[in-house]
Amino acid sequence: MTPDWSALDQELEAWQQAGLQLPLWWRDDDATEVTPQLQQLTETAQRLGLPVHLAIIPRDAQPELAAHMQNTTDLIPVVHGWAHKSHAPEGEKKAEFGAHRPVQDMLGEAEAGLERLKSFFGSGLRPMFVPPWNRIAPEILPWMAGLGYCALSTFTLRSRTKAAPGLVQINTHLDPIDWKGSRSLLPEAQLIAQVASQLKDRRQGRADTREPYGILTHHLVHDDRIWGFTETLIARLLAGPAMAWTYDERIS
Template sequence: MPGEIWQPLTRELARWRQASRSADFWLRDDDAIEPTAALDRLLATTVAHAVPVALAVIPAPTGTPLAERLARENHVTVAVHGWSHENHAPQGEKKHELGRHRPRDIVLAELSQGRARLQRLHAGRFAPMLVPPWNRIDADLLPHLAGIGFSALSVFGVPRPGPMRMLNSTVDIMDWRGNRGGRDHAALISEIVAQLELAFRGEGAPVGLLSHHLVHDEVAWTFLDRLFEVTARNDACRWRSVGELLA
């Protein structure tokens, strides 16, 4: 079992339990395209702990092999990860697939095609939720998403009022600006506890873990395993599916 470093989280969950309350967690994993050993590891650890996972799949390059691999996984929901995860921003700007760098009609047509493709491939586990690549989307696109079949949007950070339902990831386990591996466990635990404290006061959203199975190192994998050990069968918290949270 996890040791002393996890005590801040276990203490916070004990507070929730003493108040007869339960905190919501959810997991989003990005950039799925095809079956891989890393995907197998993600699916194995989540099914072992009964943790639902929202898999953000890139529509353009994916196909039937991934659909066949996921067909036997009842705990997976598939969301739409843009169209091709291609950067259209000029050099010097932040990466952006769904920005103002192309005509709006072209961007919306790609998203509509991506939604239809994933719904066809993953009919039994598909959720009409858009996950923009790099968690960025031009605000002018948002009012048009419902018209092409989307009912929810998932980026990173605190959800803000907008034209459609938002279900955001709030804790990224990867150190993108540093070693590009898993982040320090103590820092991640501190972030989760801070979000639980806000939620306890009625000011927060579900704790949304963000992972990227294709680039995990052992630091990232170990964090997920130990987080699931602490939380998955703790009656002070619940790992929820996208369908449950959006309902």
């Protein structure tokens, strides 16, 4: 059954009639190596003209990943925690950088992650920290800029522009995967309504219009439905008021 995109199409038209532009960015998590799924992600980004900020797990990152990314401008490396290992007690939500262990231990791993990926990507690495499971203890935020990070990215609307001094917050807002159910695509009608509602809130001043609108994906677990919806959605946004946005700490 073909999904009904009319609610989103109407909202995009309202944006264009108002002369508004939507900065759009794409983050994809959990990369460590070159896989067929990563190749598909690269090709999809190239077709769309929207680069992917690839959140790479530093401890497990393989040298061939850096070689692959040197040959494309469609993948932008950022730091995804350290080992993607949860330290939360049983029964609590997973977190690698939650309030479950000493701050200095977490800062040590955050610094090690940045340095290891710098050794792979050099100046091509963007100093953005993406905590696994999108959870991070507030106690470590004031220290992140001192490690060399300039940005933090989690999920849902940001509550403020900067998570801490020197650390801009740039979140993602739509994840198409049904993590608690089928682990395939959430109902398309639900996703379309969510995007339309989020954009309406921005247009009408109920949400931060300066924050780029972020799509969050996980290429390693995508099936055909997730791939198809993601590409269709991004293409639709870019055909309307959206403009491709990429993070650059020199101008952000």
